[in-house]
Amino acid sequence: GAVVSQHPSWVICKSGTSVKIECRSLDFQATTMFWYRQFPKQSLMLMATSNEGSKATYEQGVEKDKFLINHASLTLSTLTVTSAHPEDSSFYICSARELRPPTNEKLFFGSGTQLSVL
């Protein structure tokens, strides 16, 4: 099946620094990628939707200047948490939507990134 690689799987950083998380579709082209945030024992909250070659669409309440998303190619999207603070500590998950039918109704998830900001 299709594979989405998310890197790093965990990161610890100091408050005020920026952290970049990568999401790659390894064996398919993803026109759309999604970024989620998950707090402990809670559901996935959609942060933003990124389409290749265009600006990301952010959900209400998500600061676009705080969470920079770049989807420069059909196989790579990045999420950069800028000037991270302890309240940004969370589990971040990406998912990718395949371009071609008949599987384009499927989403393939990365393995997630645990961000801890000290």
Added chain:
Amino acid sequence: AQTVTQSQPEMSVQEAETVTLSCTYDTSESDYYLFWYKQPPSRQMILVIRQEAYKQQNATENRFSVNFQKAAKSFSLKISDSQLGDAAMYFCAYRSGNDMRFGAGTRLTVKP
């Protein structure tokens, strides 16, 4: 806005027995998909089963089946012959176009 509701925060089932997880959703769209995802302690999201809204037939995947009631906007998951490895968080999800929403999740415990 589309919403997905899972009213059972926790469920428990005896090994080899059957359990049903509930999910309701709200949408004004006619074309959409529904999913059940499993999230084990590794936190990797695993697709369990999906249902296209235009299909009347309930989807099945081995021991997993759904009861899709479109008019009632209900989408329950039945797990038959429960196994210890089924223990996880289960999320019901809805997607229409690029709009993807998840329910709050149900934690399933399987008792040996």
